[in-house]
Structure formats: C-alpha cells, structure tokens
Amino acid sequence: MAKAVSALDGASHDGYVRVEEAGLQGMITLRGDLSLDAVRAAATTASGTEMPGTREIRAAEDRALAWMSPDELLLMLPYEEAPETVQQLQDALAGTHHLAVNVSDARAMFRLSGGPPVREVAAKLCPVDLAPGRFEPGEFRRTRLAQVAAAIWMPDAQSLQVICFRSVAGYVHDLLCDAAAPGGEVGYLV
Amino acid sequence: MLQLECPNCGVTAEETEFAQGGEAHLTRRGPEASEQExxxxxxxxxxxxxxxxxxxxHVNGCGKWFHVARCxxxxxxxxxxxAQTLEPPREIRDRISKKRxxxxWREFA
Structure with missing residues (x-):
C-alpha cells in the first residue's frame, strides 16, 4: 500500500503564533442515537473518555471524543488504529442503527500554539466569541472559518486546534498563516 | 445581520453560519393534488x-434544520x-402576539 501522507505533510509557519499542520490524525465519524446506552458505551469504550456533553470535547492521552451534532460524534485517535477501531465499533453496535466511518484521510487538522493570542488568530476568521470565559478548553465549536466549514477547540489555554476538510487544507493553512503574520497582533482577546 | 439560536445545538451565532431554506410549514402536494394546488x-x-x-x-455548525419566526x-x-413540527408552537405565537x-401569517394568528 502507498505511504499515507497528511494534506500538507506537517507544514508549519512561525508567525506571532505558530501554525502547524498536525500530520496524520485518525478520525472516525460515529452517527447514531446518542441517547442510547449502547451507542454511548461503544463511543466511550473506544475513546477511553467520558461522554462529551453538547458542544464539548473530552480527551485522554492520544484519544479524544467530540460532540458534532445531536446524532454525531467524532473520535480522534492514532492514525494507524482507525481501521481496527471502526471494526470494533461496528461489532459493538451490531443490531443498533448506526454509522461508523474512518474519515482520517478526508480531514486535515491544524495546531495553533504560542499562548493566549491563538484566540485572536481564530477570532479573525470565525464568527465566534472567543473571549476568555466565553470559549474555554473543553468546548468544541463547529463553525465557519472564512469561507469553509471547520471545527475548533482549545486543548489548553495556550493552544487551539482546527479541523477542516482535506480538500481545503491549503486554503485554511494560508488563512491561518496570514492571520498569524507578525504585525497583525490585535491584543484584544488576551 | 440576524443572530439566530440553533435549537439543536444551542449555539447563538450570526447569519453567515446558517443557510436559509425557504418558507416554513408548506404542505407538500403529492400526485393526487389538483394543478392549482x-x-x-x-x-x-x-x-x-x-x-x-x-x-x-445550521450549515456551518451541527448541520440540522430548524424553524425561525422573525419580522x-x-x-x-x-x-x-x-423542524419536527407542523405549526408554530403556542409559546412562539403568544410571544409574537405580545409584540405584534x-x-x-397564512392560517396562523
């Protein structure tokens, strides 16, 4: 099999915050009735975390579970483990109406690091209130990043991560680098 | 610009995160309908x-449909x-009656 590469192969850029493409990241979309114990149990067993509440993300070690919509979760895990985990989810949910798909190669992930200014870099591009107290680590927000759909969250107060479709990874990378260009500091959201 | 609250995910966001989907509460006419209907x-x-x-x-968010009552x-x-309702809920109609x-609107008042 051909060697798997992420959309931008880990490209990075140092502005007043650092922008880097996160490289290969396993992602599994799990759709189903999230009120069912079977679905919740399968998801949390696979992620090793608690069940996230509405618009939340729960992370543990190298895995995370995010709430995408009232009937959809996103499971993040090491890239190589995704196919096997999809199989485990399908086995665990046999007989329950669900959909588990490995979308690792259909998405791209970016990491912004460098302290509180990561908030304003994202705020330049998304119509979301990213002020401290209004958007905090643990929240997971699907929104619009300039002209494309994206999801953002803060693993901690110093960094922010972005997920977008792989087909627009180049566009999102250029946007983030531009928003993080030295001299573009706003200094409002710190 | 409109500020809408999505009842599916609870986000209050600006109009650009949403897509308008036409008039609400249409009766879908099937093959048995008259030409006029x-x-x-x-x-x-x-x-x-x-x-x-x-x-x-909520196209750039949770992706779900919902209804909006606005002026x-x-x-x-x-x-x-x-979105899973055939008519505006009583609570929304009462709120509109207080203000207007x-x-x-069509058969509702």
Whole structure:
C-alpha cells in the first residue's frame, strides 16, 4: 500500500503564533442515537473518555471524543488504529442503527500554539466569541472559518486546534498563516 | 445581520453560519393534488412585511434544520423552534402576539 501522507505533510509557519499542520490524525465519524446506552458505551469504550456533553470535547492521552451534532460524534485517535477501531465499533453496535466511518484521510487538522493570542488568530476568521470565559478548553465549536466549514477547540489555554476538510487544507493553512503574520497582533482577546 | 439560536445545538451565532431554506410549514402536494394546488405549493409563497416563518439550516455548525419566526421589517427574531413540527408552537405565537397584536401569517394568528 502507498505511504499515507497528511494534506500538507506537517507544514508549519512561525508567525506571532505558530501554525502547524498536525500530520496524520485518525478520525472516525460515529452517527447514531446518542441517547442510547449502547451507542454511548461503544463511543466511550473506544475513546477511553467520558461522554462529551453538547458542544464539548473530552480527551485522554492520544484519544479524544467530540460532540458534532445531536446524532454525531467524532473520535480522534492514532492514525494507524482507525481501521481496527471502526471494526470494533461496528461489532459493538451490531443490531443498533448506526454509522461508523474512518474519515482520517478526508480531514486535515491544524495546531495553533504560542499562548493566549491563538484566540485572536481564530477570532479573525470565525464568527465566534472567543473571549476568555466565553470559549474555554473543553468546548468544541463547529463553525465557519472564512469561507469553509471547520471545527475548533482549545486543548489548553495556550493552544487551539482546527479541523477542516482535506480538500481545503491549503486554503485554511494560508488563512491561518496570514492571520498569524507578525504585525497583525490585535491584543484584544488576551 | 440576524443572530439566530440553533435549537439543536444551542449555539447563538450570526447569519453567515446558517443557510436559509425557504418558507416554513408548506404542505407538500403529492400526485393526487389538483394543478392549482400544485402550482400554489411551488410558486405562491408568502412575502410579508412583518411576521414571517422560515426554515433555516445550521450549515456551518451541527448541520440540522430548524424553524425561525422573525419580522422582515425590523429583523427581530421572535424565536427558533424544532423542524419536527407542523405549526408554530403556542409559546412562539403568544410571544409574537405580545409584540405584534393582530398579526397573521397564512392560517396562523
């Protein structure tokens, strides 16, 4: 099999915050009735975390579970483990109406690091209130990043991560680098 | 710009995160309908100055559909509610009646 590469192969850029493409990241979309114990149990067993509440993300070690919509979760895990985990989810949910798909190669992930200014870099591009107290680590927000759909969250107060479709990874990378260009500091959201 | 609250994920966001999906509470006419009924279903849409009901989709968010009651003249939002309903909920209608006494929209008032 051909060697798997992420959309931008880990490209990075140092502005007043650092922008880097996160490289290969396993992602599994799990759709189903999230009120069912079977679905919740399968998801949390696979992620090793608690069940996230509405618009939340729960992370543990190298895995995370995010709430995408009232009937959809996103499971993040090491890239190589995704196919096997999809199989485990399908086995665990046999007989329950669900959909588990490995979308690792259909998405791209970016990491912004460098302290509180990561908030304003994202705020330049998304119509979301990213002020401290209004958007905090643990929240997971699907929104619009300039002209494309994206999801953002803060693993901690110093960094922010972005997920977008792989087909627009180049566009999102250029946007983030531009928003993080030295001299573009706003200094409002710190 | 409109600020809408998505009843599916609870986010209050600006209009650009949503997509408008046409008039709300249309009766879908099937093969048994008369030509006039089908014509009206396709083309005879409400275009009020004032209270209006629309379908919206949280396209850059949770992706779900919902209903919005709003005023086309002032851009005031009276409320948002589930897509899985055939008529505006009583609570939304009461709220509109308080602000726009005597309003009507299609068969609702």
């Amino acid at each position: 089908f014509h009206d279903y396709l083309f005879a849409k409400e275009n009020p100055r004032g209270v209006h009901f629309e379908r919206w989709r 086309t003249a002032t851009l005031e939002i009276f409320g948002t509610y589930s 006494p005597g309003w009507s």
